[in-house]
Amino acid sequence: MRDILRLLKLAWPYRSWLVAALGLSLMTLFANVGLLALSGWFIAAMALAGISGTPINYHYPAAGIRTLAIGRTLGRYAERVVSHQASLRLLAGLRVWIYRRIEPLAPARLESYASGDLLSRIRADIDSLDNFYLRLLAPVLTALCSSLLFVLFLWYFSSAVALATGALLLAAGGFLPLAVHLLGRKPGARVTQTSAELRTAVVDGLRGMEELLAYGAAGRQKERVVELNRRLLADQARLAGLAGVSAGGVGLCSGLALWLALVVSIPLVRAGSLTGPQMVMLALFCQAAFEAVLPLPPAFRLLGQTLAAARRIFSLADESPAVTEPQEPAPLPEQPLLTLRGVGFSYGDGAATLVGIDLDVAPGRKVAVVGTSGAGKSTLLALLLRFREYDSGSITLAGREIRAYDGETVRRLMAVASQQPFLFNATLRENLLIARPEASDEEMIAAARMAGIHDEIVALVQGYDTPAGEGGVKLSGGQIRRLAIARAILKDSPILLLDEPTEGVDAAAARSLLERVFSYAEGRALLVITHSRIGLEAMDEVLLMDGGRIVERGSHAELLARSRRYRDMWELDTGMPDGAGGHEGGGLC
Numbered sequence: 033m034r035d036i037l038r039l040l041k042l043a044w045p046y047r048s049w050l051v052a053a054l055g056l057s058l059m060t061l062f063a064n065v066g067l068l069a070l071s072g073w074f075i076a077a078m079a080l081a082g083i084s085g086t087p088i089n090y091h092y093p094a095a096g097i098r099t100l101a102i103g104r105t106l107g108r109y110a111e112r113v114v115s116h117q118a119s120l121r122l123l124a125g126l127r128v129w130i131y132r133r134i135e136p137l138a139p140a141r142l143e144s145y146a147s148g149d150l151l152s153r154i155r156a157d158i159d160s161l162d163n164f165y166l167r168l169l170a171p172v173l174t175a176l177c178s179s180l181l182f183v184l185f186l187w188y189f190s191s192a193v194a195l196a197t198g199a200l201l202l203a204a205g206g207f208l209p210l211a212v213h214l215l216g217r218k219p220g221a222r223v224t225q226t227s228a229e230l231r232t233a234v235v236d237g238l239r240g241m242e243e244l245l246a247y248g249a250a251g252r253q254k255e256r257v258v259e260l261n262r263r264l265l266a267d268q269a270r271l272a273g274l275a276g277v278s279a280g281g282v283g284l285c286s287g288l289a290l291w292l293a294l295v296v297s298i299p300l301v302r303a304g305s306l307t308g309p310q311m312v313m314l315a316l317f318c319q320a321a322f323e324a325v326l327p328l329p330p331a332f333r334l335l336g337q338t339l340a341a342a343r344r345i346f347s348l349a350d351e352s353p354a355v356t357e358p359q360e361p362a363p364l365p366e367q368p369l370l371t372l373r374g375v376g377f378s379y380g381d382g383a384a385t386l387v388g389i390d391l392d393v394a395p396g397r398k399v400a401v402v403g404t405s406g407a408g409k410s411t412l413l414a415l416l417l418r419f420r421e422y423d424s425g426s427i428t429l430a431g432r433e434i435r436a437y438d439g440e441t442v443r444r445l446m447a448v449a450s451q452q453p454f455l456f457n458a459t460l461r462e463n464l465l466i467a468r469p470e471a472s473d474e475e476m477i478a479a480a481r482m483a484g485i486h487d488e489i490v491a492l493v494q495g496y497d498t499p500a501g502e503g504g505v506k507l508s509g510g511q512i513r514r515l516a517i518a519r520a521i522l523k524d525s526p527i528l529l530l531d532e533p534t535e536g537v538d539a540a541a542a543r544s545l546l547e548r549v550f551s552y553a554e555g556r557a558l559l560v561i562t563h564s565r566i567g568l569e570a571m572d573e574v575l576l577m578d579g580g581r582i583v584e585r586g587s588h589a590e591l592l593a594r595s596r597r598y599r600d601m602w603e604l605d606t607g608m609p610d611g612a613g614g615h616e617g618g619g620l621c
């Protein structure tokens with residue numbers, strides 16, 4: 033019930049469209065029922081007049097029939113246009129609403145959703161809410177209003193016919209949909225769930241095709257998809273069976289209503305309290321009245337599925353963002369000075385990921401963070417970017433606690449090339465200009481040159497207009513990384529954050545890349561997370577992290593001289609003592 037109330041609340045801004053659709057739906061229904069009843073009366077009256085030779089004014093009924101026929105056609109058309117407008121506007125509004133809810137959840141809270149599942153919630157689940165508004169809400173209201181009026185109309189002629197029809201309308205429009213809902217609730221919810229799982233399995237299978245083929249697991253993935261498909265079809269077949277039974281049930285009630293109307297009316301005609309044409313009119317009216325409840329059983333059959341979709345949407349929308357934005361955010365500070373003191377963070381599983389982190393990211397200062405895998409380096413970056421909230425200690429920006437600023441303001445000061453940069457399925461130019469859409473071609477090329485990717489781009493047939501492919505599939509790992517660095521440079525922010533900038537780049541190229549980056553970063557704050565030794569000697573400070581703590585800090589030379597652990601790390605990495613390294617990790621510039 034809570035979900036239904038919430039769905040109604042979401043529809044409130046579109047109430048005028050929904051009321052218009054309801055009005056038109058009622059008008060069409062009345063025209064249709066009226067047409068059948070009046071036609072029945074007219075044919076019977078004409079026949080009797082013909083037999084008895086009594087004159088009859090057929091102009092008015094004929095005009096009435098025409099008016100109702102035209103009214104029915106126009107009403108149906110207008111009702112479809114308006115109700116679909118209402119529903120499409122509502123769904124568009126819901127998409128914007130859910131997007132607004134999802135945006136602050138990225139990236140921290142969305143990690144737990146598979147991309148296929150997320151897509152299902154945003155697209156398919158929202159689409160299926162169409163069932164609620166178009167196929168459930170409007171028909172239920174139409175059925176309620178019209179059934180009441182129909183019974184009152186019948187009551188005028190015969191209370192017994194009115195009661196019998198009312199009872200059958202209640203059975204077809206109340207008990208039958210309820211039974212269908214109860215029987216269809218579980219398979220309906222399963223259809224929503226299984227459809228989402230199926231979409232996720234198909235998306236995963238397609239994206240991970242290379243791994244599946246390499247490990248000979250494609251067959252298993254296929255079996256999983258086939259099994260999900262089988263389960264989906266089985267539940268859909270159950271729901272289709274219910275649809276057939278419910279349509280038959282409404283037909284039965286409508287036939288019974290016609291029969292009962294005749295059974296009750298014939299004695300009334302004999303007694304002279306009803307005329308023959310009135311009896312025909314009542315019988316046809318009773319039968320046609322069931323058009324009002326005809327859409328209800330199929331709508332209630334989909335209710336389980338629709339509510340399951342609504343619950344999936346609400347559970348996503350109700351997620352609280354990892355970072356709460358301030359009510360009155362502080363303005364963009366002039367000095368991009370970040371200071372971390374005693375910062376602690378855990379991912380919520382109890383174990384501390386970062387403990388007592390002290391760090392200064394200041395203009396003109398170059399800091400490197402090195403350490404074992406899983407030491408917490410990328411997590412530190414996520415805290416600086418306001419993607420996650422620190423649990424203890426303080427992070428200040430220009431002397432003010434970073435919580436006083438909204439995330440967007442903080443990120444405006446930072447340009448980041450993350451560990452797993454994402455490229456959109458767009459041209460290389462578009463991917464670069466995401467950082468600064470108004471940048472000129474010269475600025476874009478200058479950034480690409482600095483990142484050492486320009487020559488490779490212009491060597492491509494389409495140059496900067498080359499499509500990157502989905503997720504950058506058409507580029508190598510090293511090219512993606514350098515493109516991400518170019519993008520960060522193009523943003524022209526006072527703080528530059530680079531996570532593993534030289535991974536996938538050969539040692540010589542890595543050295544010249546860092547040289548260019550360092551000269552670009554003159555006067556800016558630079559924080560580099562790296563597993564490579566290249567460029568460390570040029571850093572103002574190197575932090576060695578282990579198990580979420582900074583275990584050593586100082587210049588590269590100081591650390592080499594002082595810290596056995598630091599020395600060991602590079603010797604282990606290169607297999608050689610300092611200065612004798614051969615691969616990218618070894619040998620200082």
Ligand SMILES: Nc1ncnc2c1ncn2[C@@H]1O[C@H](COP(=O)(O)OP(=O)(O)OP(=O)(O)O)[C@@H](O)[C@H]1O
Pocket residue numbers: 143379385403404405406407408409410411412451
């Ligand atoms: N989203 C997450 N949820 C839970 N735990 C996480 C999450 N991301 C990272 N972790 C855990 O936090 C710890 C630190 O991870 P982080 O990615 O910051 O390490 P890192 O030093 O950057 O590692 P690497 O050098 O391999 O990139 C790891 O133990 C990791 O398993």
